[in-house]
Amino acid sequence: MLTNEYVKRVYDQVQKRDGDQPEFLQAVYEVLDTLQPVIAKHPEYEANGVLERLVEPERVIKFRVAWVDDAGKVQVNRGYRIQFNSAIGPYKGGLRFHPTVNEGVIKFLGFEQILKNSLTTLPMGGGKGGSDFNPKGKSDAEVMRFCQAFMTELCRHIGQFTDVPAGDINVGGREIGYLFGQYKRIRDEYSGVLTGKGLEFGGSLARTEATGYGLCYYTQEALRVLKNDSFAGKTVVISGSGNVAIYATEKAQQLGAKVVTASDSNGYVYDPDGIKLDVVKQIKEVERGRIKEYAERVPGAEYHEGCAGVWTVPCDIALPCATQNEINEESAKALVAGGCKVVCEGANMPSTPEAIEVYKSNGLLYGPAKAANAGGVAVSGLEMSQNSYRLSWTFEETDAKLKSIMESIVAASLAAAKEYGEEGDLMAGANIAGFVKVANAMVAQGVL
Structure with a gap:
């Protein structure tokens, strides 16, 4: 209210x-x-x-992206880059390629990115971008031509000291490679203008794993501080089967949990013996297939149509890693009924306001996306640092920095919540801690 x-x-x-x-x-x-x-x-x-x-972006950029498909037909998509706030650093935030992308979606993501980036303690402002282009079902050549057309326009608005995009939904290593190559060709410079790059041309070790690993580091620390507990021995339900979900599953398993689900936009699989991650990686990262194929390959696994049903699976911990508003009030109540005690968000804003109210009224430990999934942009910031130094850190060095950042986000959120009378509220604490840093910088720099 x-x-x-x-x-x-x-x-x-x-x-x-x-x-x-x-x-x-x-x-x-x-x-x-x-x-x-x-x-x-x-x-x-x-x-x-x-x-x-x-609440008002510093700059909204919208542009036409015309490209030619394999049949020789001209296709036209819309491209966006919203540079939201640069009070504490250059704009930083991912690019999303998905049919649902529009100005409102990019604005919500960019707004969240302001506070998320602030929480990492790294000097990064908030921005976001993307297109309504869908890479699914497209050939590598079509994806390349689209990315080159997209970057031909975007390149005039970004730079390593101005705006540094990264990946998001449907923008992985392949897409970042094509985008970087086109930027380099047009601008005739080799700079750290994009993060999530391949290791051969300026990428960082642990960047691929960062959002999923960071989510689990955050959850583990919140469990330790607030519940004197851990992942060990817990049953975990995870939605999605993309980058975030895969590496959240990997780290949760390493921390002693049993992850029993994976999903995509068609449905979900339930494996009571625990998700076999090598099978998921083969289907999703190599074959670019559908998650239902998991049940066809793993004895005892079940496939169910409709992705919302994943929240009816009994669990101790839920990690939504698919998309915005995937958990509504009904799904949240199903989680509570199934014994869930912890919800930490790997996707951006995956819970509706009504779902969050269910979490709070039932005493669940709730970690909001802008804090819990900040690991990806944190390692993006570390990649920027490595590019500036012209060096590469080891996986262990980067992973240790990531873990430290995620633990510090929990501490900062709880300290801010306590200071303003919201003790133990990780959502309020994350918003407050992220905001105060940005607000003070905006005041200091004058009305811009």
Whole structure:
């Protein structure tokens, strides 16, 4: 409930301007709601119009992407890059290629990215981009031509000291390689303008694993601090079967848990003996197939149509790693009924507000996405550092830095929550800790 007059005024303005962007409105409301005690304590934020400026992107770039498919037919997609806030560093955030991409989706992701990047303690502002292009079912040559056309326009808006994109849904090593190659060809420079690059041309060890591993480091630390517990011996339900889900599964298994599910947009598989990760990697990373093939290859595994059913599987810990708003109120109640005690988010905003209310009212440990899935952008920031130094750290060095960052996010969130009367609330704490750093920088730099 918004009760602070300044906060209400700002949200009303967002509703009037962006009423057709539900994901963005959802993200803004959640953040503003938790920031009310901070705003009440710091009148300088209102005096300097911090909230009005925070919810309005510094720059919105929208462009046509024309390319030719294998049949020789011209295809046209829309491209986006939203440079949201640069108060603490160059814009940083992924590129998403998916049919659902539109301006509202990119705005919600970019807004979340501001606070997520702030939480990592690395000097990175918030941005996001992408296209409604769908790489699924396309040949490598078609993906290459699309990426080259996309970068031909994007390259004029980015740079290693201005805006450093990374990958997101459907933008992995293949796509980043094509994008980087086109940037290099047009700009005639070899710089760290993209992260998630191949190891042969400036990438970082542990970047592929970073978001999934970071999610588990965060969850493990939150369990330790708040519950005096760990992953050991727990049953874990994970949604998705992309990069985040695969490496969250890998790390959870290493930490002693049994992960029993994986899913994609068609349905989910349940393996009571524990997910065989080598099979998932073969299907998804090598063959680019569908998760139902897992049940055809692994005896005892079950495939179920419809991905929402994954939340009906009994578990101790749930790690949603697929997409936004994948857990609604009904799914959240199913998790509680199945014995779930912990929900930490690997996808961006995977829980609806109603689902979050179910978590809180039932006493679940809840780790919000902007904190729990910050591992990917954290290692992206570390990749930027390695590129600047012209060196590479070992996997062990990078992984240790990642683990330290995720643990520090838990500590900072809990400290901020306690300071503003929300003790133990990881969601409020993450929003507050991320915001205060950015807000103070915005005040110090004047009205821009």
